[in-house]
Amino acid sequence: MAAKSANLYARIEPDVKEQAERILSELGIPASNAINMFYKQIILHRGIPFEVKIPSERPVNMYDLSEEQMNEELEKGYTDMKAGRTKSASKAFADIRKDFNL
Known part of the structure; x- marks a missing residue:
């Protein structure tokens, strides 16, 4: 027993x-x-009931970027916006929290 x-x-x-x-x-x-x-x-x-992994990318730390790199990141965002690749701020922050276990 x-x-x-x-x-x-x-x-x-x-x-x-x-x-x-x-x-x-x-x-x-x-x-x-x-x-x-x-x-x-x-x-x-039959294993851990959630994904256990190291994220392949980390968020960009804007403080570490040069002015040129910052402009490149802003340009990427602007290009995405013009192409309609956008999401609400609440969805973006939820995704970040999920992806980076914050």
Whole structure:
């Protein structure tokens, strides 16, 4: 007969633990239940239930650009705008947060 419970010991960065537990508390989910859900999703997906990767590109840090490079970036944006390759600011920021785990 399988055990009704098992203990899991893990080292977690204190700040990460605090932030996650604050969110879980707002959701009314004990940390142990969240961990159990995570493990069940690993089983269902037969792996990590989300994409784990290093982004191939990082956002351009505008402070590191020369004036010429800045003008090139602005020109790219202007060209995209003229060609109709645009999206709302909220969609753009949502995509950035998703792509770069922000």
